[in-house]
Amino acid sequence: MEYIIIFISAVFVNNIVLAKFLGICAFLGVSNRVGTAAGMAAAVTFVMVLSTIVTYLLQKFVLDPFNIGFMQTIVFILVIAALVQMVEMILKKISPSLYQALGIFLPLITTNCAVLGISILTIQNDYNLLQGIVFTASNALGFGLAIIVFAGLRERLELQTVPKGMDGFPISLIMAGILSMAFMGFSGIV
Amino acid sequence: MSNVKHFTNGLVKENPTLVLLIGMCPVLAVSTSAFNGIGMGLATTFVLAMSNMVIAMIKNLVPNKVRIPIFVVVIASFVTIVQMVMEAFVPGLYKALGVFVPLIVVNCIILARAEAFAQKNTVMASIMDGLGMGLGFTFALTILGAIREMLGNGSIFNFRFVSADANTILIFILSPGAFIALGYMIAIFNRLKKK
Numbered sequence: 001m002e003y004i005i006i007f008i009s010a011v012f013v014n015n016i017v018l019a020k021f022l023g024i025c026a027f028l029g030v031s032n033r034v035g036t037a038a039g040m041a042a043a044v045t046f047v048m049v050l051s052t053i054v055t056y057l058l059q060k061f062v063l064d065p066f067n068i069g070f071m072q073t074i075v076f077i078l079v080i081a082a083l084v085q086m087v088e089m090i091l092k093k094i095s096p097s098l099y100q101a102l103g104i105f106l107p108l109i110t111t112n113c114a115v116l117g118i119s120i121l122t123i124q125n126d127y128n129l130l131q132g133i134v135f136t137a138s139n140a141l142g143f144g145l146a147i148i149v150f151a152g153l154r155e156r157l158e159l160q161t162v163p164k165g166m167d168g169f170p171i172s173l174i175m176a177g178i179l180s181m182a183f184m185g186f187s188g189i190v
Numbered sequence: 191m192s193n194v195k196h197f198t199n200g201l202v203k204e205n206p207t208l209v210l211l212i213g214m215c216p217v218l219a220v221s222t223s224a225f226n227g228i229g230m231g232l233a234t235t236f237v238l239a240m241s242n243m244v245i246a247m248i249k250n251l252v253p254n255k256v257r258i259p260i261f262v263v264v265i266a267s268f269v270t271i272v273q274m275v276m277e278a279f280v281p282g283l284y285k286a287l288g289v290f291v292p293l294i295v296v297n298c299i300i301l302a303r304a305e306a307f308a309q310k311n312t313v314m315a316s317i318m319d320g321l322g323m324g325l326g327f328t329f330a331l332t333i334l335g336a337i338r339e340m341l342g343n344g345s346i347f348n349f350r351f352v353s354a355d356a357n358t359i360l361i362f363i364l365s366p367g368a369f370i371a372l373g374y375m376i377a378i379f380n381r382l383k384k385k
Contacts (some may be wrong), residue, residue: 019365021219025298028214070274073292074266081259110258111296113215120289169211170377174237184366 003134010138012186016114017146018179023114027147030105037151041144043105045137047087048115051080052136055119056129076119084110115144150179155166193204194320200322207330208379213299216290217331220366221295226349227282227335230290231328233276235321237268238300242320244268244309262295269295299323330375338371340360 014020017027023044030040055076063069088106091099109115118139122132153175161169200206206213209274213234220230241264252260273291276284284291293299303323308316336346342362344352361367 021215021365021368022293024214025212028211072268073270073273074263075293076261076292077266077295078259081262111301113293113296116296117289117293120292121293124289165377165381166373170373170380172299173369173376177373179368180369181361181366182373184364 003131006131006134008139008189010135011142011145012183012190015142015146015180015183016118016139018142018176018183019141020117021065022117022142023112026108026112026114027143027150028169032145032151032154034148034151035154037147038144040105041140043109044054044112044114044143045140047080047084047106047109047112048118049133049136050087051083051115052119052122052131052132054079054083056122056132059123072120072123080115080119081110089186116141146179146183150176154181193315196315196318197322200319200324201329202326202327204323205330205379206302206323207327208376209301211376212243212302213297215293216297217334218365218372220287220290221331221335221338221368221371222286222363223339223343223345224332224336226286227331227333228284228328229280231286231324232285233272233291233329234294234297234299235324235328237265237272237294238303238324238327239317239320240268240305240314241265241300242308243313245304246311246313246316249309257309258301261301265300266295267302268341274344299327334371337375338367341371342367 010016016022017024026040026044030036056074058079059072063072063075084106088099091106113179118136123136125135127135157171157175166174204210209216216230220381222225241261244264246260248260248264269292272294273284276287276291303319307319310321340346341359342364344350344356344358357365362371
């Protein structure tokens with residue numbers, strides 16, 4: 001039951017992009033087309049779940065027992081950077097087509113605030129490993145939902161005339177604000 | 191470009207938040223009040239200037255293939271320092287900023303400036319560039335924080351200037367307000383720059 005609450009809360013109520021503001025760079029930068037948005041969402045999901053598992057285990061078995069919790073930032077970001085490199089190399093070998101599809105997104109994900117942010121939040125929320133995985137996967141799904149919906153909106157926006165000063169980023173941001181308002185409507189569910 | 195030019199570059203002409211549009215993650219989350227904005231901005235400025243300096247110092251010793259992980263470790267070390275100092279001296283601010291203090295390490299501005307500037311310039315120029323970019327970021331964050339705090343809370347730097355039961359535009363303190371306020375701020379800044 002609690003897993004369902006974690007899921008609904010992460011996807012709708014506390015959406016990672018629209019409420020927690022993690023992953024904004026990718027959200028605003030990649031959401032021009034629904035296709036690229038979907039590709040980015042898939043890549044982020046993959047990296048996020050993997051890195052949360054690894055960082056969680058590192059925290060519980062290395063950082064906590066040896067009382068070096070202050071190394072968390074350095075260790076986590078190194079793990080994420082290394083993981084992304086590894087995933088790139090493995091994907092290139094075993095599935096070149098998938099590698100081509102994800103293309104440029106993989107190296108970009110290292111600096112995606114969402115991945116490091118969720119790894120840290122999983123530890124801060126005091127979840128066990130299974131809850132952590134559900135939390136991460138749900139957040140990744142929420143990210144995908146937000147970015148794909150936003151890409152659809154932006155594609156529609158291209159057919160409209162926008163005042164010159166607002167063109168590009170400003171109008172996208174205001175649209176994101178309205179989308180965020182819509183998601184606020186979910187806040188009574190949990 | 192002289193070193194002073196490097197410094198002023200980051201403040202207006204290439205302001206990272208309003209012109210280059212990088213490092214947006216913390217801008218939206220942290221700008222709920224002017225004080226949070228300044229706190230986050232100064233922390234980021236410190237990390238940016240210090241890591242620019244160190245990276246400019248070691249740039250000739252770093253093999254090209256592993257430069258990104260090395261840069262990341264340098265930046266992460268300074269972020270850890272900032273984390274510990276903040277937790278000790280301004281615990282209220284540290285709690286308000288939450289998960290975004292460790293997230294300074296993946297702030298696109300820092301890695302972008304390390305790659306684009308510190309790697310290719312002298313130590314002094316890199317420090318100036320880091321300070322300029324960081325202060326430009328702080329400037330944008332503080333203004334945005336002040337706007338959101340004034341409209342959404344009727345206060346500025348925790349000094350309340352409306353009566354206790356006045357109606358404030360609450361949406362600006364919440365998530366949508368961040369997007370909308372930033373959108374308008376960039377639009378106005380674009381307009382001012384054109385003039």
